[in-house]
Amino acid sequence: MRSRFTRLVVLVAGIAVATSACGKYSISSIRSLKAFKDANEFYARSEYKGAIPLYEKSILHNPDFGYTYFFLGNSYDNLYKPSHKGEPENDAYLPKAVENYRKAIDKLQGQPGEQAAQYRKLSYEYLIAAYGSDKLNDFEKAEPIARELIATVPNEPGNYQALGKLYEDQGRYDEAEASFIKAIEVKPSDPLGYQILAGYYNRQGEFEKTIDAFQKRANMEPNNPEAWHTMGSFYFDKVSRDKALDKKVGLSYTMKGLEAEDKALALNAEYFEALSFKNQLLRAQANFEKDPARQKALIAEADQLREKAIALQAKQNASAAAADAAKKAGGK
Numbered sequence: 001m002r003s004r005f006t007r008l009v010v011l012v013a014g015i016a017v018a019t020s021a022c023g024k025y026s027i028s029s030i031r032s033l034k035a036f037k038d039a040n041e042f043y044a045r046s047e048y049k050g051a052i053p054l055y056e057k058s059i060l061h062n063p064d065f066g067y068t069y070f071f072l073g074n075s076y077d078n079l080y081k082p083s084h085k086g087e088p089e090n091d092a093y094l095p096k097a098v099e100n101y102r103k104a105i106d107k108l109q110g111q112p113g114e115q116a117a118q119y120r121k122l123s124y125e126y127l128i129a130a131y132g133s134d135k136l137n138d139f140e141k142a143e144p145i146a147r148e149l150i151a152t153v154p155n156e157p158g159n160y161q162a163l164g165k166l167y168e169d170q171g172r173y174d175e176a177e178a179s180f181i182k183a184i185e186v187k188p189s190d191p192l193g194y195q196i197l198a199g200y201y202n203r204q205g206e207f208e209k210t211i212d213a214f215q216k217r218a219n220m221e222p223n224n225p226e227a228w229h230t231m232g233s234f235y236f237d238k239v240s241r242d243k244a245l246d247k248k249v250g251l252s253y254t255m256k257g258l259e260a261e262d263k264a265l266a267l268n269a270e271y272f273e274a275l276s277f278k279n280q281l282l283r284a285q286a287n288f289e290k291d292p293a294r295q296k297a298l299i300a301e302a303d304q305l306r307e308k309a310i311a312l313q314a315k316q317n318a319s320a321a322a323a324d325a326a327k328k329a330g331g332k
Contacts, residue, residue, distance in 0.1 A: 032062035039071065048075040066107030066116070070123050073100030077126060082134055094136055101127035121156070124149040128162055133169040142166050157183035157193050164200065173204065191220040191227065207238055218260075225264040229274045232260035236277055239284050251288040257281045272316065275309040278302075 039054030055072040058065065077097035084090040101123045108120040124145065129135065131142035146163040153159055164179030180200050184193040198213035211234060218227040235257030239250050258281045264274040282302035286295045 028061040032058045032060075032065060032068075035061065036065070036068055039068075043071055043075060046078070048078050051075050064107060066104050066111060067119055069100045069104035069107055070119050070126075073097045073104060073123070074126060076100065077130060080135065094130055098127060098130050098136070101130065121149070121153060124152070125158075125162065128166070132166070139166060139170050155186055157187045157190060159183075160186060161193075161196055168200065168203070176200065189220065191217045191224075194220065195230075202234070207234075210234060218263075223267060225267040225271050225274065228260045228264040228267070229271065229277065232257045232264065232274065232277050232281065235260065236281050236284065240280075247288060251285070254281055254284045254288065258285065270312055272309055272312050275305050275312065279305040279309060 035054045035058035039051040039058060042048070042051035042054065052072065052075050055068050055075065058068045059072070062068075074097070076093045079090075080093040080097065081090055104123040105120055105127070108116045108123070111117075111120075128142050128146050128149070131138045131145070133139075143163070143166060146159070146166055150156075150159045150163065160179045160183035164176045164183070167173070167176035167179060177200065180193075180197045184190075184197060187193060194213045194217035198210045198217065201207075201209040201213060211231065214227070214231045214234065218224070218231060221227050235253045239245065239253050239257070242250075245253075258278060261274045261278040261281060264271055265278065268274070279302045282298050282305070286298040286302070289295045289298065
């Protein structure tokens with residue numbers, strides 16, 4: 001997120017400022033743009049206290065430039081620290097952030113260009129987050145804003161997911177689930193929707209629903225080894241942590257986990273994480289076996305995978321170190 005804003009702030013700095021009904025520049029608009037660019041330099045360095053007075057100066061000269069309100073609000077937002085909640089100076093940042101996000105939404109409405117729509121959407125998202133449970137904790141204000149965003153951009157899955165998270169934080173789980181499912185209905189071809197739904201089910205302790213969502217995600221991107229490995233890792237976590245798990249069910253989960261890791265390794269034979277989890281799943285399978293010879297064979301296979309994983313990790317670490325050294329040498 002930080003790097004995205006750094007890139008976008010440079011692009012926004014080049015946007016011409018509309019300063020009058022006839023579209024001509026004025027001294028005020030030039031001064032506003034100069035202050036905006038100067039503020040962006042502080043913002044890009046995360047020096048928000050230095051950016052704030054310059055953004056305010058930019059607004060003073062041109063109160064209709066909607067982008068400035070977003071960055072002013074985000075500067076106040078970034079200054080707020082949840083760990084300092086209760087301290088007057090710290091707590092004063094959020095109302096100022098909220099005020100400016102709201103102004104950005106209003107000022108950017110109807111503005112031409114993709115960037116205006118993008119920053120208006122970001123203003124909504126950050127405004128919702130400011131009312132979230134870890135900041136102002138005001139669901140009554142956050143919910144209508146989330147619904148306003150959905151009405152503005154009805155085909156964006158992330159908007160329904162934001163609403164779902166608000167409901168989840170309030171313990172309104174039926175509405176939360178419905179919102180996460182609606183996000184998938186809006187864009188059923190997006191694997192991320194299934195991944196987020198799986199995360200929700202996992203937080204609720206719904207293992208079968210979690211796996212079903214991950215399976216649908218893997219079906220959407222069958223050539224992504226990470227999608228299959230994620231399932232394998234969740235199967236292993238369930239088998240290793242749930243001490244009350246029926247042995248028959250545990251063995252079934254173990255075999256399904258191995259199947260998922262095998263699919264990941266078929267796509268990427270040097271997938272370190274998949275090798276590591278297959279090693280652990282084989283050991284789990286051995287625990288379910290009664291035949292000593294079969295147990296021994298499974299442990300031997302697991303040992304081979306462990307050694308391969310260790311060697312692969314060492315190789316990858318060496319390559320990363322060499323690349324880092326080359327980068328440093330090239331920068332001199």
